Amino acid sequence: MAKKPSIPKGTRDFSPTEIAKRDYIFEIVKKHFRTFGFQPIETPAFENSETLMGKYGDEGDRLIFKILNSGDFMSKVDDATYGSKNSSALTSKISEKALRYDLTVPFARYVVMHQNEIEFPFKRYQIQPVWRADRPQKGRFREFYQCDADVVGANSLLQEVELIQLYDAVFADLKLEGVTIKLNNRKILAGIAEIIGAQNNLVNFTVALDKLDKIGVEGVKKEMLAKGMSEQAIAKARPLFELSGTNAEQLNTLDNLLSDSGEGSKGVEELRFIINTIDDLGLQSAKLEIDVTLARGLNYYTGAILEVAAPEGVDMGSIGGGGRYDDLTGIFGLKDVSGVGISFGLDRIYLVLEELGLFPETLDKTLDVLCINFGEKESMAALKLVTLLRYKGVKADVYPSKAKMQKQMKYANNRNIPYVILIGENEMNHKTFVVKDMASGEQKSYGLAQIQDFIKTL
């Protein structure tokens, strides 16, 4: 019975300090979501299995946590299936619900189910945990929050512009300077593949191109050759590998390279509109950069592709990403609803802020004032004062028992409480209270009628 308790691997408890830091990020993100006109929704932790299965590929299907049916679930399994003892055949017989794997599919399901109540265009945000039966490793968890903002039912490129502004607004507010927002367009990747004759090899082409950073030009060429692209095709793509200069210069290079591809030219045009509009509006602290190697789940996106890189010098993958996908709700039978969205990588943003020391120090302050407990009568006087302080919004407490003074002071110290209040017999008689500043050690006496003066010092 009294076995040492534990939690499932890949899951986490969050302590008060950790929650204060996470909430700091969430509150800033939500504030900007709201000023940008996004509205919150929430969906259930589990969905009907048929809503989730088949939406994330075979690997995704395996990583979805399934919930066992209640009651005598085995009685509904036919003998033939039972006889096979085949886990995957049995799963669909004994499990009808599964934990949310991401927020996008439940959102698509939400839009279809509530299409008659929703005013389109619909800008929604959603911040909820998701669960994946992934192998846990450093920075990868089986339970983690996703934090998404999407617009559905709006085709205008102004949405892409606003999402870039939104990233900038959030990271500026978090004081996280030097983030780079990388921008690409699926149509450009498709255009290049068309030009070099690799239309039917688009995924392999982009997967290889995506590795340019890590394996260099020669590595990419080698991989493209291995994946069946010709020397000639790769030579044609050469300008891509050497793309450099300002965004405007890169746009010109791409324009020339893709002039024979209708789709490619459209991609360049879209990219140019977004870049020029952002140039015109200005960003607070982020940098916007074209990155034609950016692919991110290519099969999903149909237009813009976005990714946010942490400031240089911080060893962290992307801290956000998104893009446009033209058929969000088609899987649930509602056609022609375009979506574009971004997400914030909470866990990574947390680590970056921690590494750079960007969390405000005040987050640690869980209590403004602790009243020392000198005994039954004194603690009643203390509780009266604390009641007034709380009423004024001050985070205040009375130590719950008449413990040794040293123990109570140690408690205040360990909890980083800035002020300790002392009300002994003398103070009770004189209707006063003594405030000790824990940092400086200074003590000051106030009359009970001057409580407001004390509150002002906080």
Place this chain on the structure above:
Amino acid sequence: MAKKPSIPKGTRDFSPTEIAKRDYIFEIVKKHFRTFGFQPIETPAFENSETLMGKYGDEGDRLIFKILNSGDFMSKVDDATYGSKNSSALTSKISEKALRYDLTVPFARYVVMHQNEIEFPFKRYQIQPVWRADRPQKGRFREFYQCDADVVGANSLLQEVELIQLYDAVFADLKLEGVTIKLNNRKILAGIAEIIGAQNNLVNFTVALDKLDKIGVEGVKKEMLAKGMSEQAIAKARPLFELSGTNAEQLNTLDNLLSDSGEGSKGVEELRFIINTIDDLGLQSAKLEIDVTLARGLNYYTGAILEVAAPEGVDMGSIGGGGRYDDLTGIFGLKDVSGVGISFGLDRIYLVLEELGLFPETLDKTLDVLCINFGEKESMAALKLVTLLRYKGVKADVYPSKAKMQKQMKYANNRNIPYVILIGENEMNHKTFVVKDMASGEQKSYGLAQIQDFIKTL
């Protein structure tokens, strides 16, 4: 594929309006949790099955949602167990994790696991969903939020006093006047059972007594007789059925009734301390009442028992409850840690506020300003203005496409947006914008340099 999507029974989607209302409640509750010195923790959605199973009785065990193991889960089932095709025998072989059923057991597990990092007394709050495979019905869901505040490691009755103040502070802030906080003590119930010679029938005695409201004195007597209590015993308990008058008068009656029971007298003493202290401190709007029929999961509580009733005239069960339990963490091997806590019934509080029209009207305002889109050039000017407004914290948006004026105005109407901004060619030339007040229909023109004047009107 395109089957009409649905969600599992007993679960809910939350729309932006519902979330605004829920958040309104949560934010007020959290504000007071914090001023009372409580700190937030969060625990994973699923726990190891052994953490949860056996903690909620047989019925609870059945209502816990179990998660199917990943991979080839059946391969680990031995042939004998498999041959039985017995669902309950198989469950523990194919499932090692289960969804959180309440917040109390995970909290006890948290305290034991983190005992070396925690400063005791530890006041924690926790607001997270829980899941129960209950039969869904009106007001009962399979996924719902619990909202708990508990103190562990403090034996003082000041905790009970503070928890009553906390209820009062929250309901006063929610403008929910006329709630009654009912107070009882397990020791009083045990004392009465002792006096009437029903010590070994305590649960049946209290279950019957708990029904006094519904089935009246005669009904209660009948049930007690049926459960094996004697006429004589029931006659002795008679003063209980007729308990009336002020709290002080009831305390005197109880004192007399229980003078021969050590435990009962202790209970009266505790009750008296709490009642007197609250009398002394005063409450903002709640009423505190002794209710000796209150039992609430008796086997759990060891001291005070609390329950909050909605204002008279509102047909709703309790909207909160709690009490003291002396051995919270014993189930995980940490002895002698006393706990006392309360919870808020979010879904019911929501319904009560809705019924009484107590949600602020401003919650509906998801956007302060919508800029009409008159075309590409004009929408750029609108986006510039909107960018400035957002930067100042105004919730603002540009309609994403050049739709018909009528359609855009209808959208603003449907979304309850109070102001619409018009920037046409004329306004662009004169560097102005026109604000239309959607309620009055009035229009006013501002220079772009006077944007601050407009913001002041919001």
